[in-house]
Amino acid sequence: MTGREAADRRRALVCVAPTVLALGALTVYPGVWVLWLSLQHRIPIFDVSRFAGFENYAFLAVDSRFWSAAHTTAVFTLGSVALEVVLGVAAALAIHTQRRGRRLALSLLLLAWAMPAVVAAKLFEWLYHPAAGLINVALGRHAINWLGDPLVALPAVIFADVWRTMPFVAILCYARLLAIPADVYEAAQVDGAGRLATLTRITLPLLGRILLLATLFRTLDALRAFDIMFVLTGGGPAGTTETLTVYAYRALFQTLQLGFGSAVSVVVFLLVMAVAWAYLRLLRAGAVAA
């Protein structure tokens, strides 16, 4: 190794030292600690603190509230991501056709995305107001109690989440559309392809990879979502919007079961990692396409 190389290595280590320290202390260490916590009974208010092995996990297996939260998480994630992808592609295609006014269009679209989720929750709480909410007024005074009726509360929460996060999918697709060279479309026109054929045979396949990535990010975010349902419904009515994250939070900080709550959050963690791993495999497999 030359002196120059050794010096560069030293420089590199100096450069990453603060990052390694910060991630080590505030991400990796808590990440290991939570595993340890999940193997304990820790209820500070009753002075309970003892090793429990896998008892917390064994309890989860038969805990109906846990399975209900897992089911809600799955419905929320699938519903929210599916709607976002469809609407996001549509919005991207629409903006891409614009000759003028794209900046304004992007501003209107990104407005929703840039809001804090808590603000989005407050906007929708007001829209869903049974008497004075814009949605019920638009529906002609059917006094639907959107956030209080177990049948419609989860769709209402999904809708609010889709509103705030769809623009992310749209922006990624829009950027990909901008990168498609014009001669691709010209060639299609020469070959006599109609609009529909151009969309299904050319545009959508070219969007494939970026859509897969957008879906990955959005699925991970939906699995981790917390603010929107916590503020909008608090997991109610009758627990119908309680996802795993909300259940974990309540166990941790409302009933103060640090061990059990940690076990629920470890499940969320594993779920997220499993999904990320599956998507990355898909991406690798599809690396040739696009």
Next chain:
Amino acid sequence: MRTKRRALADIAVVLALAAYAIPFFWQLLTSFKPEAELLRVPPLLPSRLTLSHYTVVITQSLMPQALGNSLGIATLTTVVSLAAGVPAAYAVARLPLPGKRFLLLAIVASTAFPQIATVSPLYLLMRALELRDTWAGLVLVHASFALPLTIWLLAGFVREIPIEAEEAASVDGAGLVALFRWVIVPLLAPGLASTALLTFLFSWNEFLFAYTFTVSEASRTIPVALALFPGVFEVPWGDIAAASMLASLPPVVIVIALQRFLVRGLVAGAVKE
């Protein structure tokens, strides 16, 4: 004829997106509506506009303190995250770093990290270090949480810097600090802006950690203050609307005035691999 149809189509797209943003505009209108007319819909438009909800929020609620906390915490988070992220991104992109593959893997894995998974140990850690309800505690947590994405984005932007620029600097015998000060940071400026915006927005919008680690107005951020906005006998919809508008002020400014940097950052995060 053709151009006319095109223009109409353009207007239709803008109108559709304006309709999409109605939840925001409706809240904006609500924030200026007189109290007595809030629950009387229709008519959709109020008889007059009033600033009374803003006056209440600014003089009688904890929102002003929360705004100050959020501004301070989000700004410091951005500064800390960039201060650690720029050198790290440079090392990852350009230097022969031992264990680089492992570090990159750790960075990618931690961008997928759910906050709920570390909130319980971080809570215990904050309590042990007496950092609960302080700016410092939240800044540390936010910055470390934002760091992986920061490095990921910046490493991509560093790779776009022509390598000749750096070589010229190292021939001149510039030290590490001088290299960053005079070469890397100036050339990285647009990328830094994009990254800074995303980090700022993350910290401004973050709720779970802020809600868990804050106890009082000493450190409560805007989303927490908004979630806990008090109503004595009935929900003060007008005041909440005004408070929501204050909470969305920086995001709105960023979307309108700094859109170019924002979009660049968003796209870079997804496309660079």
